[in-house]
Amino acid sequence: MLYHALKALRANFTRTVLIFLSLSVSITAVFLITAIAHGIVDSYSTILKSDGDLIITQAKISDTFFSNVDTALIPKIKKIKGVQSVEAMIVGASPVEALPIVAVYGLSKGKMKSYKIVAGEYPKDGEVMLGKTIASRVQKRYISIGDKEYRVSGVYESDTGFESGGVILTLKDAGELFNKKSSMLFVNVAKNSDIDKIIQKIKSLSKSIDVKTTDSFVKNYNQFKIITTSADAISLIALLMGLISIASIMSVTILERKYEFGILRTLGFSRMAITLRILVETLIIWIVGFFTALGVSVGILWILKKAPQLQGYIDGVITLPLALEVAVASLLMTILGALIPAIKASGIDPVELINRGSRA
Amino acid sequence: MIKAKNIIHHYGQDIALDGVSLYINRGEFVSLVGESGSGKSTLLSILSTLLKPSGGEVVIDGKKIDEISNIDRFRKEYIGFVFQFHYLIPYLSIYENVQLASISKNKDEIFLLLERLGIADIANKSADAISGGQRQRASIARAVINRPKILFADEPTGNLDMKNSQKVFEMLREFGNEGMTIVTATHDKELAKISDRVISLKDGQIE
Numbered sequence A: 001m002l003y004h005a006l007k008a009l010r011a012n013f014t015r016t017v018l019i020f021l022s023l024s025v026s027i028t029a030v031f032l033i034t035a036i037a038h039g040i041v042d043s044y045s046t047i048l049k050s051d052g053d054l055i056i057t058q059a060k061i062s063d064t065f066f067s068n069v070d071t072a073l074i075p076k077i078k079k080i081k082g083v084q085s086v087e088a089m090i091v092g093a094s095p096v097e098a099l100p101i102v103a104v105y106g107l108s109k110g111k112m113k114s115y116k117i118v119a120g121e122y123p124k125d126g127e128v129m130l131g132k133t134i135a136s137r138v139q140k141r142y143i144s145i146g147d148k149e150y151r152v153s154g155v156y157e158s159d160t161g162f163e164s165g166g167v168i169l170t171l172k173d174a175g176e177l178f179n180k181k182s183s184m185l186f187v188n189v190a191k192n193s194d195i196d197k198i199i200q201k202i203k204s205l206s207k208s209i210d211v212k213t214t215d216s217f218v219k220n221y222n223q224f225k226i227i228t229t230s231a232d233a234i235s236l237i238a239l240l241m242g243l244i245s246i247a248s249i250m251s252v253t254i255l256e257r258k259y260e261f262g263i264l265r266t267l268g269f270s271r272m273a274i275t276l277r278i279l280v281e282t283l284i285i286w287i288v289g290f291f292t293a294l295g296v297s298v299g300i301l302w303i304l305k306k307a308p309q310l311q312g313y314i315d316g317v318i319t320l321p322l323a324l325e326v327a328v329a330s331l332l333m334t335i336l337g338a339l340i341p342a343i344k345a346s347g348i349d350p351v352e353l354i355n356r357g358s359r360a
Numbered sequence B: 001m002i003k004a005k006n007i008i009h010h011y012g013q014d015i016a017l018d019g020v021s022l023y024i025n026r027g028e029f030v031s032l033v034g035e036s037g038s039g040k041s042t043l044l045s046i047l048s049t050l051l052k053p054s055g056g057e058v059v060i061d062g063k064k065i066d067e068i069s070n071i072d073r074f075r076k077e078y079i080g081f082v083f084q085f086h087y088l089i090p091y092l093s094i095y096e097n098v099q100l101a102s103i104s105k106n107k108d109e110i111f112l113l114l115e116r117l118g119i120a121d122i123a124n125k126s127a128d129a130i131s132g133g134q135r136q137r138a139s140i141a142r143a144v145i146n147r148p149k150i151l152f153a154d155e156p157t158g159n160l161d162m163k164n165s166q167k168v169f170e171m172l173r174e175f176g177n178e179g180m181t182i183v184t185a186t187h188d189k190e191l192a193k194i195s196d197r198v199i200s201l202k203d204g205q206i207e
């Protein structure tokens, strides 16, 4: 059956190629959109998770970009029992030299220490530390951020594209640039302390803040949900498009090959057997299409990651679970797309083979 | 072998068969003849399980057709079909076409049959690459590879010249002599003379 399927695929070369293309294009689309979306979410959550057990943001804010938390709270929080340290961070984005948009981080001293220096030293007020990716693009001793000049103090390295493609200022400088005290505070608590109690105590300090454990913050962060939901929706559309193309190409072929299936019926092949023959043909294309899409996607992601224009912000990785998920989803798409034409083919009435003579 | 009782068939308003009863013996070679539109193909389709009649009953080898539970298996074991067009699967070789139909898949058996029909030397060619007469012989090989009890052939020589038509009927004659029941429909009254019995149809009835 496999041998016949391969021969049939070769004989119907054009439609084989068409199905292969629609399959691999839609699978590639799913891989890319999902990997990139997860890449964005993962990078940003790594930044958030890397430090601190609790995150304090402005209450009822949809995006950390808009969050403003008063740093005057820091000494008060430090006094709470079980709190070990409190660090502040500003996240923003601004033009840097000729680059239209670059992530800018303002960090308190303690937070700064978690970034690995590869050259120079940590920035003081009036100075900036460049992420490795940015440093390779802007080789200057002084750079402009927004409308101000800063002296370059050093270069740091990070695994996440968001960070190595960004720049770091002191909390004070970033505060002036973005006109806020801090975007969020990170609180480290002692082991075995009562987290819920600490959260309650911090909350009681101000009505305009929201306190969450880092994990629950990342889980409930609205932007992440928007990104992943959009990615899922686009993936679904891509899969549906694939399904529709497979179904329509298959329908045409089945019409073209209707006598082939009719003769199988006269030879005693069951409807099931004929349906299966067609499914096997499509599944062969799926296997080739899936791995092609996987390869192409890995290639495109690699190029995107390396593309200097993107500053490494797009850092999508195709993990094994993702590959498996897409494999299952696209397999389902292929089977569904082929099933209806296949069932139709198996239902071709062999009486059609009788020549209608003069009626034709 | 085949018993048809008062077969009636209409396509919409058109009456194609109007009360046909017949009995065909085991090993008999029967030709259905008649003018175009007389109902030959319709009758053949009904006798061969491909078409369900509007009325009447067909019994094959003691089994009522509408009561056969597994029609696929029944066709595989009982019936061979030859049509006016060969319907060989174009992407398979002649050998593979016959093998596809074969239950035993026995290579020697297939080649013996191809040899007998004079097409063993083209076994590896595809249907596009051989002559019309060879194609029709290949489709006969496919139809008889499982030694069916009955072979139905609707206008098997419709696309062939005189010489090839003659050959095809002679081959059918041989299979008939070996005990296979043969039912063909044909325009050609001369060719039909090779068979044991000629049944003449006119306006959906036996003349």
Ligand SMILES: Nc1ncnc2c1ncn2[C@@H]1O[C@H](COP(=O)(O)OP(=O)(O)OP(=O)(O)O)[C@@H](O)[C@H]1O
Binding pocket: A355, A356, A357, A358, A359, B011, B012, B014, B015, B016, B034, B035, B036, B037, B038, B039, B040, B041, B042, B043, B185, B187
């Ligand atoms: N599928 C169909 N739909 C409607 N009418 C049909 C159909 N098939 C056959 N008929 C009609 O039924 C009648 C018998 O047709 P049939 O094909 O059985 O004749 P035939 O003897 O085989 O003719 P020919 O020698 O031209 O093959 C004709 O009047 C024909 O027009």
Ligand SMILES: [Mg+2]
Binding pocket: A355, A356, A357, B040, B041, B042, B154, B155, B185
């Ligand atoms: Mg006819």
